[in-house]
Amino acid sequence: MTDRKSKDRFIIVSNRLPIKMEKEGTSWKVSSSAGGLVSALSPILKDRGGIWIGWTGATEPVGLRTCREILDKMSKEIGYRIFPVILNQEEVSLYYYGLSNEIIWPLFHDLPGLANFEPHYWKAYRNVNGKFARVVARHSKKDDLVWVHDYQLIPLARKLKELGVERKCVFFLHIPFPSPDIFMKLPWRYELLADLMEYELVAFQTAQDRKNFLSCLNSFSKKFKTYGRGPVVEVTDGNRTFKAAYIPISIDFKGFTTMAGAEKVHSILKQYKSRLHRKTVILGVDRLDYTKGIPLRLRAFQMALEKYPELHENVTLVQIVVPSREEVPAYSELKDKIEKLVSSINGTFTTPGWVPVHYMYHSVPKDELIALYRLADIALVTPLRDGMNLVAKEYCACKLDNDGVLILSEFAGAAAQMYRHALIVNPYDIEGVAEAILKGVSMPQREKKARMRSLRKNIREQDVFWWVNNFLRVAAGKTLVDFPEKEL
Numbered sequence: 305m306t307d308r309k310s311k312d313r314f315i316i317v318s319n320r321l322p323i324k325m326e327k328e329g330t331s332w333k334v335s336s337s338a339g340g341l342v343s344a345l346s347p348i349l350k351d352r353g354g355i356w357i358g359w360t361g362a363t364e365p366v367g368l369r370t371c372r373e374i375l376d377k378m379s380k381e382i383g384y385r386i387f388p389v390i391l392n393q394e395e396v397s398l399y400y401y402g403l404s405n406e407i408i409w410p411l412f413h414d415l416p417g418l419a420n421f422e423p424h425y426w427k428a429y430r431n432v433n434g435k436f437a438r439v440v441a442r443h444s445k446k447d448d449l450v451w452v453h454d455y456q457l458i459p460l461a462r463k464l465k466e467l468g469v470e471r472k473c474v475f476f477l478h479i480p481f482p483s484p485d486i487f488m489k490l491p492w493r494y495e496l497l498a499d500l501m502e503y504e505l506v507a508f509q510t511a512q513d514r515k516n517f518l519s520c521l522n523s524f525s526k527k528f529k530t531y532g533r534g535p536v537v538e539v540t541d542g543n544r545t546f547k548a549a550y551i552p553i554s555i556d557f558k559g560f561t562t563m564a565g566a567e568k569v570h571s572i573l574k575q576y577k578s579r580l581h582r583k584t585v586i587l588g589v590d591r592l593d594y595t596k597g598i599p600l601r602l603r604a605f606q607m608a609l610e611k612y613p614e615l616h617e618n619v620t621l622v623q624i625v626v627p628s629r630e631e632v633p634a635y636s637e638l639k640d641k642i643e644k645l646v647s648s649i650n651g652t653f654t655t656p657g658w659v660p661v662h663y664m665y666h667s668v669p670k671d672e673l674i675a676l677y678r679l680a681d682i683a684l685v686t687p688l689r690d691g692m693n694l695v696a697k698e699y700c701a702c703k704l705d706n707d708g709v710l711i712l713s714e715f716a717g718a719a720a721q722m723y724r725h726a727l728i729v730n731p732y733d734i735e736g737v738a739e740a741i742l743k744g745v746s747m748p749q750r751e752k753k754a755r756m757r758s759l760r761k762n763i764r765e766q767d768v769f770w771w772v773n774n775f776l777r778v779a780a781g782k783t784l785v786d787f788p789e790k791e792l
């Protein structure tokens with residue numbers, strides 16, 4: 305599947321492991337995660353005998369021995385080895401909730417006003433990265449490729465070097481990279497840029513993210529020169545040379561279409577259809593996060609109901625909100641805001657037999673989610689900013705009959721690939737989103753199908769395996785394959 309020589313193992317390092325450990329009474333409950341990254345990387349780890357290193361998700365104290373025993377058992381089940389980084393409560397609070405999610409997360413999503421620039425978070429962030437580096441050093445060999453994921457672990461390559469450990473380290477940023485005027489607000493901006501330069505490859509989701517990164521480098525030092533054009537360029541300051549690329553992540557298209565066509569999903573879909581009495585269904589699925597633009601989306605739906613009475617009793621918004629990062633104050637405030645808006649819309653418009661917003665604050669099993677994707681006439685994906693947004697791609701993959709409309713924010717990374725066939729909106733433009741809802745509801749069947757066919761073709765051709773393969777090709781100094789540069 306990939307082109308790397310078989311002797312080189314992969315070491316995947318991410319904040320979270322592909323499993324989660326939670327304490328239940330006196331024992332530990334371990335669940336495996338079935339996200340896109342896991343399904344893309346697992347086959348490669350199994351083929352080449354690679355390993356995955358990350359935090360267990362546990363905040364309660366757990367001894368290394370107990371933890372290793374539990375994970376060894378899990379490793380046998382999933383077919384490759386996983387090694388834990390054990391974090392204590394203080395580390396979780398300062399490194400994960402603090403620097404990662406109260407500073408980098410809002411700042412990189414263009415929301416500096418929401419950042420809490422607590423000085424002591426920074427030291428903890430670097431120390432915890434040092435802890436990750438020590439686990440990587442212990443479990444990796446010289447020829448291994450260490451593939452580090454996301455903003456929680458930017459300093460990892462440098463931390464390895466400080467330990468005197470030489471490894472080929474490459475990095476993928478799953479979230480956006482902000483423009484210099486935003487990035488420069490970070491008190492530790494130059495340290496973070498210097499950390500990124502320690503990788504042999506730094507890859508982003510979109511051309512715009514890479515452009516922002518290169519502009520930030522330029523304001524760091526005029527010595528930086530960039531060579532080459534297109535998705536992979538070489539950057540040097542005379543001493544150090546590394547590659548900067550953009551390769552958009554995707555989903556396991558075939559996995560989703562297979563599940564969408566399964567009998568189980570079909571019977572759930574039938575139940576949903578009869579319960580919703582053939583109403584036009586609009587679907588929103590998000591983690592509880594202020595970057596997802598849920599309150600503005602609700603206001604747009606409210607405005608659509610105010611402006612277009614023909615939608616009354618005909619359109620239902622199903623909004624799923626998955627709990628997330630509940631300890632960060634901005635997240636609990638957001639929950640209250642969403643719930644007030646939902647009850648205000650329902651209070652104003654509900655009639656016997658019609659509830660305009662069906663709101664769920666919990667995660668939904670995968671087959672039920674896929675049935676909802678199949679059911680929904682419209683997906684409303686309106687983040688204020690998003691690295692990619694895989695819901696947009698999952699929704700399209702599941703529309704086996706091409707009968708759905710994707711309304712997509714221009715500020716989602718996915719818009720770079722989907723802008724021609726989705727209805728592109730500015731999520732801050734409440735009236736514009738309301739109009740897009742009406743347009744989606746009344747779109748002629750032929751146009752709907754033509755748009756969805758093209759969206760699905762793109763996702764089928766550039767699925768998550770395409771992403772892994774291309775990332776690893778670039779890491780190995782090879783050219784990209786099947787990369788439709790013009791569309792990006």
Ligand code: G6P
Pocket residue numbers: 319320454455478479628629
């Ligand atoms: C985003 C980030 C991931 C993160 C995920 C869930 O997709 O890019 O790195 O794992 O959100 O957030 P959590 O904080 O629960 O890991």
